Amino acid sequence: MRAVICGAGIAGLSLAGRLHNVLGWEVVVLEKAPQPRTEGYMIDFFGPGYDAADAMGVLPWLEELGYPVSEAVFLDDDGRCRARLDYGRFARSLNGRLLSIMRPDLELALRERLSFAVGLRFGVGPARIAPSPYGVHVTLTDGTVLDADLLVGADGLHSTVRAMVFGEEQRFVRYLGYHTAAFTFDDPLVHAELGDRFCLTDTAERQMGLYALRDGTVAAFAVHRSADPRRPEDARAVLYREYSSLGWLAPRALAGCPPSPRVYYDLVAQTDLPRWSRGRVVLVGDACHAVSLLGGQGASLAVAGAYVLADQLAGTRRVEDALHGYERLWRPVIRDRQRAARRTAGWFVPGSERRLRVRRAALRFAGLPGVSRLAGTSLAGRQRPALRQLAAVPV
Numbered sequence: 001m002r003a004v005i006c007g008a009g010i011a012g013l014s015l016a017g018r019l020h021n022v023l024g025w026e027v028v029v030l031e032k033a034p035q036p037r038t039e040g041y042m043i044d045f046f047g048p049g050y051d052a053a054d055a056m057g058v059l060p061w062l063e064e065l066g067y068p069v070s071e072a073v074f075l076d077d078d079g080r081c082r083a084r085l086d087y088g089r090f091a092r093s094l095n096g097r098l099l100s101i102m103r104p105d106l107e108l109a110l111r112e113r114l115s116f117a118v119g120l121r122f123g124v125g126p127a128r129i130a131p132s133p134y135g136v137h138v139t140l141t142d143g144t145v146l147d148a149d150l151l152v153g154a155d156g157l158h159s160t161v162r163a164m165v166f167g168e169e170q171r172f173v174r175y176l177g178y179h180t181a182a183f184t185f186d187d188p189l190v191h192a193e194l195g196d197r198f199c200l201t202d203t204a205e206r207q208m209g210l211y212a213l214r215d216g217t218v219a220a221f222a223v224h225r226s227a228d229p230r231r232p233e234d235a236r237a238v239l240y241r242e243y244s245s246l247g248w249l250a251p252r253a254l255a256g257c258p259p260s261p262r263v264y265y266d267l268v269a270q271t272d273l274p275r276w277s278r279g280r281v282v283l284v285g286d287a288c289h290a291v292s293l294l295g296g297q298g299a300s301l302a303v304a305g306a307y308v309l310a311d312q313l314a315g316t317r318r319v320e321d322a323l324h325g326y327e328r329l330w331r332p333v334i335r336d337r338q339r340a341a342r343r344t345a346g347w348f349v350p351g352s353e354r355r356l357r358v359r360r361a362a363l364r365f366a367g368l369p370g371v372s373r374l375a376g377t378s379l380a381g382r383q384r385p386a387l388r389q390l391a392a393v394p395v
Helices: 008-020 048-058 061-064 087-093 104-112 160-165 188-194 234-244 250-255 296-314 319-348 352-366 370-378 385-391
Strands: 001-006 026-031 041-046 070-075 079-085 097-103 119-122 124-132 134-140 146-150 150-153 173-183 197-201 206-212 218-225 265-273 281-283
Touching: 001 008, 001 134, 001 146, 008 026, 008 048, 008 296, 008 370, 026 134, 026 150, 041 296, 048 061, 048 104, 048 296, 079 087, 079 352, 087 134, 097 104, 097 150, 097 370, 104 150, 124 160, 124 281, 134 150, 160 281, 160 385, 173 234, 188 206, 188 218, 188 250, 188 265, 218 234, 265 319, 296 319, 319 352
Parallel strands: 001 026, 001 150, 026 119, 070 197, 150 281
Antiparallel strands: 041 097, 070 079, 124 134, 134 146, 173 218, 173 265, 197 206, 206 218
């Protein structure tokens, strides 16, 4: 059996490794970018993806690349702490199954675990997709033609495979009213100030977060409200316009912001399709079930969703039946996380000073005994049959 996977991100790499290592499939991974992505932001990796990574044997690599974070601190324009979240307590609420890792480092670990037998091609993607008597006929942008038993769209929120097979992006992408950006910069003073803390501005309408990286640089993460559902041409200009009013270390971060091509910039959105497969074409990760960064666990759900899809392909004779089984098991999990993200979006970036004060009070309340465990359970999500399978399938 042969699979062509479009997208060398978290979902695509997770699925590629599983299909080749466990099912023995021939796998080709296509990535339209010329090289692996180096820009991105810090994520908290926990929940079903953590369990899947453990079952896949990749968890030790992730732990090696992860960062120790003592706390998340919300600071005002003068650098005074207004609220904090103890990461140790948060990790204990998840039974210690939590790590903080840069998104590019998570991709690196998954990529380095791929067998050399897996074809990984950068700078190329699908130009034409057509059904064939035995699967899918894929013509690539470089003129190459591939025949596959399964074509996987793991190419993110702005999926090319989804557009070609299922329809235009605007039919399936729900904009949530926020823009986000991430970049790294050099500033020894800021690096020393941050230490092992994840520091965020305690601000309404917009928020910037900073954390120190092991190579001596600083990573910046930003999110702001916007009614415009379009990505700008000049990301750095937007960052200057939206965040120049912030105090504390924000001005130094903006001064270190690199040119737009080196800034990760995107919309905060969710994807919602009536079905995730058509014939021998299937979508995974953000291409079909983006929950948005406001909901968290996007990377975790990408790894776990790929795991569940591979599990269905391993245990089902007909490919089409496996694709339907994957969606039947995984869609309820995604539906829960998307609903939760929409409910909590207003508290991630408060829209007013009143809501900002309420968030401070909520974070103080979260420090009480027992409440952090309840919050951890809520964030990790309810256990469902698809998730319990992660511990039951042989690796």
